[in-house]
Amino acid sequence: MTAPLPHAASRPGLEVRNLCRSFGGLQATADVSFSVPFGTVTALVGPNGAGKTTLFNLVTGIVRPQSGEVFFDGERITGVSAGKIASLGLIRTFQTARVFPGLTVLENAMVGGHRRVRTSPFAHMISLPSARREERALRERAEAMLDIVGLSRVRDTHAVELPMGSQKLLEVVRALMAAPRMLLLDEPAAGLNDSETADLAALLRAIRDCGVTVLVVEHNMALVMSVAQQVVVLEAGAVIACGGPDEVRADPRVIRAYLGAETDTHGGRS
Amino acid sequence: MTNFIQLLIGGVLTGCIYALIALGFSLIFRVTGVVNLAQGAFCILAALACASFETQFGWSILASCIGAVAVAVTVGAVVGATSFVPGLTRLSNANMLMLTAGLLTVFEGAMQLVWGSQPYALEPFSGQEPLAFAGITIPTQGLWMLGITGVLVLALWALLTRTRLGQALRACSENPTAARLMGVSVPRMTLFSFCLSALIAAIAGVVIAPATSLQFDSGRLFTVSGFIAAVIGGIASLPGAIVGGLVLGVVNSLATAYLSSLYSSAIALGLLLMVLVWRPSGLMAGGPARRQDVRDEARVWKRVHRLTPEARRFAAVAALIGAIALPHGMASEAILSSLVIVGILFIALIGLDLLMGWCGQVALGQAGFMAIGGYTAAGLAIEYQVSPVVGILAGMMLSLVCALILSVVTLRLRGLYLALATLSFGLLVTSFAVGLTELTGGPSGMVGIPSLEIAGYAFDTTESMYHLVLVLDVALIVISQGVMRSSFGRAIQAIRTDQMAAAALGVNVLRTKLVVFAVSAMLASLSGSLYAFNFHFLSPDMVDATRSLELVAMLVIGGEGTLIGPLLGGLLLTLLPTVFAPLASAKTLVSGLLLVGCFLWLPHGLYGLLVDGLNRIFRRIGGAARSGAPSEEGAR
Numbered sequence: 001m002t003a004p005l006p007h008a009a010s011r012p013g014l015e016v017r018n019l020c021r022s023f024g025g026l027q028a029t030a031d032v033s034f035s036v037p038f039g040t041v042t043a044l045v046g047p048n049g050a051g052k053t054t055l056f057n058l059v060t061g062i063v064r065p066q067s068g069e070v071f072f073d074g075e076r077i078t079g080v081s082a083g084k085i086a087s088l089g090l091i092r093t094f095q096t097a098r099v100f101p102g103l104t105v106l107e108n109a110m111v112g113g114h115r116r117v118r119t120s121p122f123a124h125m126i127s128l129p130s131a132r133r134e135e136r137a138l139r140e141r142a143e144a145m146l147d148i149v150g151l152s153r154v155r156d157t158h159a160v161e162l163p164m165g166s167q168k169l170l171e172v173v174r175a176l177m178a179a180p181r182m183l184l185l186d187e188p189a190a191g192l193n194d195s196e197t198a199d200l201a202a203l204l205r206a207i208r209d210c211g212v213t214v215l216v217v218e219h220n221m222a223l224v225m226s227v228a229q230q231v232v233v234l235e236a237g238a239v240i241a242c243g244g245p246d247e248v249r250a251d252p253r254v255i256r257a258y259l260g261a262e263t264d265t266h267g268g269r270s
Numbered sequence: 271m272t273n274f275i276q277l278l279i280g281g282v283l284t285g286c287i288y289a290l291i292a293l294g295f296s297l298i299f300r301v302t303g304v305v306n307l308a309q310g311a312f313c314i315l316a317a318l319a320c321a322s323f324e325t326q327f328g329w330s331i332l333a334s335c336i337g338a339v340a341v342a343v344t345v346g347a348v349v350g351a352t353s354f355v356p357g358l359t360r361l362s363n364a365n366m367l368m369l370t371a372g373l374l375t376v377f378e379g380a381m382q383l384v385w386g387s388q389p390y391a392l393e394p395f396s397g398q399e400p401l402a403f404a405g406i407t408i409p410t411q412g413l414w415m416l417g418i419t420g421v422l423v424l425a426l427w428a429l430l431t432r433t434r435l436g437q438a439l440r441a442c443s444e445n446p447t448a449a450r451l452m453g454v455s456v457p458r459m460t461l462f463s464f465c466l467s468a469l470i471a472a473i474a475g476v477v478i479a480p481a482t483s484l485q486f487d488s489g490r491l492f493t494v495s496g497f498i499a500a501v502i503g504g505i506a507s508l509p510g511a512i513v514g515g516l517v518l519g520v521v522n523s524l525a526t527a528y529l530s531s532l533y534s535s536a537i538a539l540g541l542l543l544m545v546l547v548w549r550p551s552g553l554m555a556g557g558p559a560r561r562q563d564v565r566d567e568a569r570v571w572k573r574v575h576r577l578t579p580e581a582r583r584f585a586a587v588a589a590l591i592g593a594i595a596l597p598h599g600m601a602s603e604a605i606l607s608s609l610v611i612v613g614i615l616f617i618a619l620i621g622l623d624l625l626m627g628w629c630g631q632v633a634l635g636q637a638g639f640m641a642i643g644g645y646t647a648a649g650l651a652i653e654y655q656v657s658p659v660v661g662i663l664a665g666m667m668l669s670l671v672c673a674l675i676l677s678v679v680t681l682r683l684r685g686l687y688l689a690l691a692t693l694s695f696g697l698l699v700t701s702f703a704v705g706l707t708e709l710t711g712g713p714s715g716m717v718g719i720p721s722l723e724i725a726g727y728a729f730d731t732t733e734s735m736y737h738l739v740l741v742l743d744v745a746l747i748v749i750s751q752g753v754m755r756s757s758f759g760r761a762i763q764a765i766r767t768d769q770m771a772a773a774a775l776g777v778n779v780l781r782t783k784l785v786v787f788a789v790s791a792m793l794a795s796l797s798g799s800l801y802a803f804n805f806h807f808l809s810p811d812m813v814d815a816t817r818s819l820e821l822v823a824m825l826v827i828g829g830e831g832t833l834i835g836p837l838l839g840g841l842l843l844t845l846l847p848t849v850f851a852p853l854a855s856a857k858t859l860v861s862g863l864l865l866v867g868c869f870l871w872l873p874h875g876l877y878g879l880l881v882d883g884l885n886r887i888f889r890r891i892g893g894a895a896r897s898g899a900p901s902e903e904g905a906r
Contacts, residue, residue, distance in 0.1 A: 060774060086776035098771040100764045102831065110757070111764045115776030117757040121785075124756030125749045135756065178775050 012071075013038040013182050013213045014090075019058055019068035028054040030237040032068070036182070036230070041204065041214040043224040043245075046234035052217040053095055055234070056186050059215075060092045061085040072182070087115055089181030093188065095217075097167035099159040099174075106155040108170055109142040112177025145173045149203060165196040172203065182213040189220045201226060225249070272405045277527050278520060283412040283481075285519020286419040290474035291496025292503060292511035293426065294467030299505050300443035301463040303363055305690075306354070307370040310492030311377035312468045313475030316342040317484045318381060320476050321390040331395055339472040346468030349373060350461045353866055358460060361869060364632045367689050368822060371634060372865035374490060375819050379859025381486035389483040411481045418477050422470060423512060430508075439463060490815055494697060495522075497690055498542045517541075535701045539694045543679045546687055577881055581888040593740055597733050607732045608848045612840045613739030614800045615821065619828075619836035620746055621793030622821050627830030628754065629786045630766030632689040635696030636794045637817035639669045641703055643795030644802035644813060645710050648719040651803075658722045662799040666792045673791035677784055696818050703810040715809025722803040735804055746793075747833050754833070762786060766831075816858065823865040829875025838876040 014036040021029050029051040036042045044052050057063040059070050061082040069078045077085050086092075099108050117138070123131035146152040149169045154162060159170060168188055175183055188204075189197050197220065204227045207214060218224050224231065224245070231248040233241040241251045248254055291309055298306045316338045323334035357369050394411040401408045430436035441449040442459045450456050471492075475484075495518060503514025521541060525534040577585065597606055622636050646668050647661030656664070676695055703710050710716055721730040722738070729735050753759050761782055764772040773779050802808040820843065828839025843861050847854040868875055 062770060062774070082770065082773040083776060083778050083780075086774050087778075091776070092774050094771060094774075098768050100771070101767050102763055103760065107760055107763075111760045111772070111777075112775055114757050114761050114764075119756075121753050121756055121758035124752045124758065127752050131756065138757070174775065 011038050012036070013073060014059065014215065015071040016055070016059065017069045017071070019055065019065050019070065021054060021058055021063060021065050027237050029058065029065075029234075032234070032237070032239055034232045034239055034242055036213060036215050038073075038182075038213050039211055040229045041208045041216065041227050042230040042232060043228035044215060044217045044232050044234060045219070045221070045224060049236075050234040051237040052234055053186060054237075056092060056184055056217065059085075060090060060184060086178070089179070090184065091175045091178045091180035091182070092184035093168075093171045093175050093186055095186040095190065097164060097171050099162070099167050099170055101158075101160045103159055104156050105151055105159050105162065105170060106139070106142055106146065108159045109146055109155075109173050109177055110138055112174035113138045113142065113179075115178055142173075142177060145176060146170075148206070149173055149199065165192040168192060169196070169200065169203070172200070176207065176212075180212060182215065183207065185214065185216040185218075187217050187219065189218055189223055197223060273527075276406050277523050279406065279408060279412070281520030281523030282516055283415050283519070284523060285499075285516035286415045287474050287478045287492075287515070288495045288499040288518050289512040289515025290419055290422060290470050291492055292500035292515045293423070293508060294470045295496055295500040296503075296505060296508050296511045297426075297463050297467045297470075299500075300508075301439060302358055302366075302460055304358070304366040305370070305497065305500075305505070306373075306464070306467065307367065307493050307497075308349070308373035308377055308489075309467060309471050309496055310489035310494075311374050311381075312342045312346060312471035312489075313478070313492045314484055314486065314489040315345060315377065315381060316472035316475040317392070317479035318385045318390055318486070320479060321392055322385070324392065331393070335476045338476055339469065342472035342475070343465055343469050346472075347461065347465050350464035350468075353870060354464055355457050355461050357870060358457075364630075364689065365869060367632060368826065369866060369869045371819055371822065372826075372862050372869065374493065375816075375823065375858060375862030376866060377862075378487045378489060378816075379856060379862050381489075382858060383856055385486055387486060389485040390479070391483040392479040394480040409481065411477075415477050415481070418473060422473060426466075426470070426508070435462070487816070490697075494690075494694055495538070498538055498694070501542055501687075501690070502545050530705075535694075536698055539698050542694060543691060546679065546691065578885055578888055580892075581884045584888075585884060590744070597736055603732060604848055605845070606736055608844050609841075610732060610735045610739055610804060611801075612837070612844045613736070613743050614797050614804060615824070615840050615844070616743050616797075616837055617746060617800070618794040618797035618821060619825055619840055620750055620833070621790035621797075622825055623830060623833070623836050624750070624762070624793075625786055625790040626822070627825060627832070627835075628759070628766060629762045629783065631783065631787070633692045633787075633790070634689050634815075634818050634822065635692035635694070635699075636790070636821050637798075637813045637815065638692075638696035638699035639673070639791045639794035640798030640801065640817065641699045641810070641813035642669045642672060643798035644808045645703065645716065645798075646795075647799035648716055648802040648808055649709060651720050652716070652718055658720070658799075658803055659724055662796060665799050666795045669791045669795035670788055673788045674784075677787050693815065693818070696815050700810050700814045703813070710808075710810070713810060715807055715812075716802075717807055719802050719806045719808065721806070722800065729803075739800070743837075750833055758782070763831075820858075820861055823861040827861075827864050827868045827875055829877030832875075832877045834880075835875050835877035838880065842876065 012035040016035065017033050019029050019032045020027075032051070032055060034042075044055065046052055054063065058065050061077070061080055061084070064079055069076060071077065072085070072088055072090055075088070077088065077090075100111060103111065117134060119128070119131040119134050124135070143152060143155065146155050149172070151162075151166060151170060151173070154166070159167065162170065168191065172185065172188055175185075185204075189200055192200060201223050204214065204216070204223075208227065216224075216228070228245055231241075231243065231245050232239060233248060233251075233254050241248050241254045243251075291313065294309050294312075295305055298304060298309075319341045320334045320338035323329040323337050324331065327334075329337065353369065353373065354366075357366055361369060394409065395414050396410040399410070401410060401413070430440060438449070438454045439459055439462065441452065441454055442456055442463075446456050449459075475492075478484075496515075499514035499518045500511050501514070502517055503510030503512070518538060518541070522534050522538060525537045529537070596609070601609065618636055618640055622633060625631050625633050643662070643665035646665035647658060650656035650661040650664060651658055676691070679691060704713050706712075721728050722735070723729070724738075729738050754762075761772065761777045764775070764777060765779055765782060769779050798813055801812070805812075824839035824843050825836050826839070827842060828837065829835030843857075843864070846860065847857050853860060872878070
């Protein structure tokens with residue numbers, strides 16, 4: 001079942017205004033504007049090369065926009081460094097899983113908790129009780145999270161030895177460990193098999209029910225339609241439709257640009 | 271005015287040699303994306319071989335030169351085929367850089383064995399009589415340098431643009447994958463470019479040899495000058511290499527004449543840093559952009575080596591008991607003093623490990639901080655009777671300040687550029703240690719350094735130093751382990767392989783790197799101070815670039831990114847020459863060979879071997895104890 005549409009009254013979390021960025025002659029995003037209200041799941045869809053990942057990079061400070069503005073919770077974050085943006089609670093994952101090599105699954109998850117750690121490295125040097133307590137709490141939280149996605153059995157494995165699907169789940173867990181106020185997921189279901197996708201959908205719904213705002217780029221329409229309350233459709237760098245899943249699905253431009261070919265395979269069941 | 275023109279001409283002439291070496295850098299860089307630090311060694315190899323042919327075999331100048339160049343290119347082909355080309359497919363760019371640093375060490379060690387450490391000079395090709403007109407004198411050798419540079423540049427240009435071979439070479443540099451699809455053998459082309467740059471460097475070496483005196487380790491000076499020239503000009507651009515070489519030659523010549531030879535390397539370094547900050551692609555950007563990230567490719571991290579808890583407990587207790595028992599009749603005085611040296615170097619090694627092994631930043635100038643710490647503490651103790659502890663702290667503070675100044679520049683740099691910036695920092699410190707004679711005692715060293723004294727207790731015997739160092743090292747291991755298991759430690763390891771993903775999780779990458787760099791500098795400084803107090807003597811060659819490279823070798827051989835690895839590497843490289851006396855003279859060669867070998871065949875170092883061995887033993891014991899219980903359980 002599709003969740004109710006957010007009302008205009010709800011507070012805008014992320015606001016993107018007239019973002020433009022081109023690479024050489026290619027206009028990756030052209031005058032893109034939309035907003036993501038707090039407490040909702042918004043899906044960003046569009047054919048390959050529509051500029052979805054570029055938009056993510058623009059919002060999270062990895063690529064600088066040539067013009068336009070990004071606001072998060074009313075604060076202007078255009079041109080702010082990636083680390084600063086993350087410290088505001090805007091946490092993203094990457095299209096190809098980027099787990100940290102050399103660390104175990106559990107340690108990878110714990111890196112996510114870094115931004116909320118309060119004790120200093122010096123306290124850890126002489127292992128003060130406060131440092132040990134915080135470390136234990138962090139570890140327990142990471143273990144609980146891994147348990148939810150079914151990765152606790154492999155928690156002491158070297159993270160890059162996991163199959164791709166598990167690495168992507170681990171990346172979502174790592175992002176969640178950072179206690180995001182808003183989570184940006186870049187194609188979390190790509191490369192996942194059917195049962196892993198089902199796990200992911202359950203995880204996304206759980207995240208949504210916890211009140212975390214989510215912006216997700218996804219190709220799997222069944223997944224998008226079952227989780228998102230708002231869908232933004234990009235084509236060739238521009239927004240061509242924006243609204244609730246049913247509304248967007250009915251939009252003729254969207255059907256022509258993107259869903260037309262997809263309706264037969266995925267779009268029907270949601 | 272005449273004087274100025276004279277200096278200008280001198281600068282252009284040396285600039286030619288820099289330009290030739292820079293050409294070799296650019297050539298290899300364009301084809302492989304790697305900088306070959308062994309480049310300068312080919313110069314020296316050819317020059318020394320030429321000297322031998324001429325004086326010992328009595329060959330004519332021409333025959334010796336051709337023979338020497340042939341020797342250098344043959345050696346280059348063998349080295350390239352056995353280490354450089356295979357390494358390219360297995361190692362990340364920054365690790366390739368370390369590999370070539372290892373090759374440089376191998377060359378220096380081998381040449382020291384063959385030719386000894388005395389300097390060699392050749393007879394000029396056309397007599398000593400210089401050309402003179404309008405009050406300006408030009409040594410005839412200078413004309414040879416100019417002419418041969420011109421011929422080489424033209425020949426190279428013709429090769430690259432007019433022949434099929436050159437076309438294939440350029441295809442490899444533009445797009446290796448496409449070149450391979452078109453049937454070009456990329457490894458063969460890589461080897462060809464390696465040999466070609468060895469050839470250029472060798473010719474440069476033979477031509478420069480009569481104009482200056484060279485010895486086994488002059489190669490690194492050529493490497494650094496050539497690299498600085500290449501970077502100034504734009505490392506991917508061949509014309510840039512020539513421009514960069516000439517600029518550097520002229521600047522160096524003027525600086526040496528009007529300021530002091532002491533500052534000429536400082537000015538070269540300043541020039542390098544300026545270019546790196548304002549125009550990272552050099553004066554003449556060209557060629558395809560190569561990625562110069564941190565050590566991003568998975569090399570070492572194919573497996574995580576962790577001891578099982580019981581194995582770890584057993585090994586720690588056994589090692590500690592052994593270390594405490596050693597001085598009591600189990601080790602000779604010679605071994606004990608070697609162990610003290612290992613213990614002191616270990617402090618610097620942990621710092622380097624933090625920076626390189628855990629955080630992934632390549633640093634080749636750690637001995638520079640050792641020198642700062644050593645000279646500061648020892649100088650204060652000798653001149654002003656400052657207590658050693660205060661002197662050590664002062665040294666650490668000075669190192670911290672230097673590290674902060676250096677990091678303003680280097681934090682923006684990664685991989686290759688960071689490595690070279692730190693290498694030139696080390697050389698800069700060495701040149702000050704040699705040049706500021708009234709402060710440091712110059713090349714002959716600083717004598718009369720007192721023993722270390724803490725709160726009235728003098729550590730003046732080997733045994734007392736051993737205990738002090740043991741306590742320090744154990745404390746350092748315990749502390750580092752605490753830090754590495756903390757959130758800060760995990761953040762460092764995240765930065766090692768993926769800065770962007772770490773930043774996206776809210777890790778302050780810049781600040782973390784700064785802290786790690788500062789800590790490693792202070793640890794190196796502490797180690798340098800202890801080193802000086804231990805020997806009661808400090809000379810520039812105890813803390814020069816050789817030492818920096820040796821530290822890197824110890825780290826890689828032992829296993830980077832582990833706390834015990836550097837200790838193993840330090841023990842091996844320090845104790846081998848003590849135990850097997852014949853090895854002492856071949857120490858540099860052995861450490862270089864081990865470094866290269868580890869990079870190619872033992873990526874986890876000695877620690878990886880040790881952990882695998884111990885874990886296997888404990889698995890077997892555990893399996894036996896459970897007698898019949900599934901052995902998988904024991905393994906977990």
